Amino acid sequence: MRKFVKGNEAVAIGAVYAGCDTYFGYPITPASDIAHAVAEYFPQLGREHLQAECETGTINMIFGAASAGKLAMTASSGPGISLMQEGLSYLAGAQLPAVIVNVQRVGPGLGNIGPEQGDYNQAVKGGGHGNFHNIVLAPASVQEMCDLTIKAFEMAFKYRNPVVVLADAVLGQMMEFLQLPKMESPRPETSSWAVHGDADTRGNLVSSIYLDNELQERHNWMLQEKYASMEADALSESYKTGDAEIVLTGYGTCSRIARSAVDELRSQNVKAGLFHPLTLFPFPAKALNKAAKAGKLLAVELSNGQYRDDVLLHLDRKIDCDVELINRMGGNMMTVEDVVLRAREMLEARA
């Protein structure tokens, strides 16, 4: 069964199929359609939707519901996500699973409601206080808005960690055909750590407090090992990179623009490829370095080089590869033609 839906609605549909029990949200453009759909679907399915008083309320309600072992989520955008950062740190510290969808808008400050990717570092590097990481998934289509929401819950419970689904205003507002999932995801087992308000879990404690320095450090080392182990779940797509002399790279909406640019360059007999990460943390470094053998990487992003910086960070220093950037901000998007021209310039610079 297929439906023609907005990316934001696809997130809500993904939440339904993931078995999400509780949704807490606070309105903000361009993410609000997710709450609209959830508010319609969840009560009819006997699940919980609540419009909270603010985003600090939201993220702490999620903390509570996740403590109870339930599948809990919210969706918001830039300013709202900023307000949740303390809560994300607590979720990570207490090792609680939760899904936070960020339909990125333009910043800093109030900015505007157009598409931007300026929250990359906030999502990928932690955002809140302390030595933690979110898992970050980056959908690039309406189908992935649904599928990666489901995947987000899987990974949240597998690693007991908050997961950010990092979308943007274009992905939230655009419509495409969505292939509905075949069935609801199986429910995770949580009685070893969650508090269900029953005899089995009466002895459990959900907390991020370790007054003893040694215990806290041990806890932090354990978290770092957990983050390192996530590498096995890194996901990416490499498109026509096999023989490429230049590889464009970007996530989300930018991967779509870059993909069109690759097709256009190929039609001009330029050997171009696309490296498109689906997980931003864990970053698919191995696949990136394989694609980097092209010798030229062009980062395509709607931010000030935050993604490009991560590409540089993960690039194997032994590989001889130029990395350049084409970016727009403010709610503007580069055209396919802009990217094609930039890629050609990069190739011509070699000659």
Next chain:
Amino acid sequence: MIRKAKGFYETFDRKEPGTKATHYCPGCGHGIIHKLIGEAMAELGIQDRTVFVSPVGCAAFCFHYFDCGNVAGPHGRASAVATGVSRALPGKVVISYQGDGDLGAIGFNNAFQAANRGEHFACFFVNNSIYAMTGGQMAPTTMLGQRTTTTPFGRDPVKEGYPLKVCEMLNQLDAPMFIERVSVSDTKRIMQAKKAMRKALEIQRDGKGYAFVEFLSPCPTNWRMDPVASARFVNDQMEKVFPLGNFRDRSAEPAPVANPVPRSTIEELLGKGHEGPAAKVDPGFKERRFKFSGFGGQGVLSLGLVVAEAAGASGRFVSWLPSYGPEQRGGYASCSVVVSGKEVGSPAVDSPDVLVAMSQQAAEKFAATVPAGGVVIHEASLPEPKAREGVRVMAFPAARIAAEAGTPKAANTALLVALTALDLHGLPLEKVLAALDASFAAKPALVERNRKVFQAAFDWAKNNL
């Protein structure tokens, strides 16, 4: 040191293996309040179904003591966390334990809104008129003239405002079932506190809703008084500002019941959509990039949607994107539609193969973005827009056709015919018609009227194009 009380762990191993000592200072009210909660939990037989949410502050370590499920959240957020727990676990007993800085300052909105929604938990609010754990700073409940580390000259109402009367504020709300202020400064008062506490937990046991108990509680350490003087301060000073008593008790009334919502299954809710196969890769199909533009209310977005739906039903890859970036300004409505034989790359259409313009502004704005070989279709009553060389510009009298066919608002449907008649979308007629009909599924009366416009436009196109 607390004598082993009911509802507590035998030893407080989370604090230190084997210890029976609490971390509270001598004369502190928390220990007494803890004991009351533990006893009430045990006597009501609810430990197996209780989740206790600790605050941040002196009581951050409640989970050292209470033998039930425990959650420790951020400073000020216990009411929000308790909301999450109780919504996730209906029918369970949830307790939120909060201090005066936690509940009255940073977390006041969360506490107040939870009370206003009548969340199903008991909120125990410990008012000792000071931030204790962080070093004796002013709390919202600090008394006028009271010296703290951040009001070294005494709290001045002109600068720092007045002590916050939380019970009185919550009593303005409709939802709470129970609100009472008690004190733990002496035995007589502790007996009353015990009754109120028990009532609040009974309300949870019976699933009746929100219960709030404020405890006036001494803090000898930060008040810099001995326990006797501290108790006297509570009785003589605090009670004047925070009078004891019950503000509300609706525990005898039945629990309020939410309005019923129709129940459904995932299949019933989401199962309706397009049957048939997903889009197939077809290298022979030329990708078509459309821009539909006009001003709000002309049905420009719906026109794009009908084309997109028809394309999807025809097994094509398709994307639809409403106006983005600078196009959102200046009174335009527009959408980009890409119909393709392969996965769609950029959903943004900067150089449309086909531009449909329903307003002069839109025509002027976008006509020059159409590259050679492209087509501009504009409403015939508008002046012809300037286009690049090699672009076919076509005036289509959509408004007139729609008006003559009896539905002036359906000019967008007439334009759909222009695309069909010129085969600009490469989609079968029956899929286009089905998508047009489906777009009016919510207003069946419009299906026939739009069909009529479609037919009139079709006839016009046959004779004139």
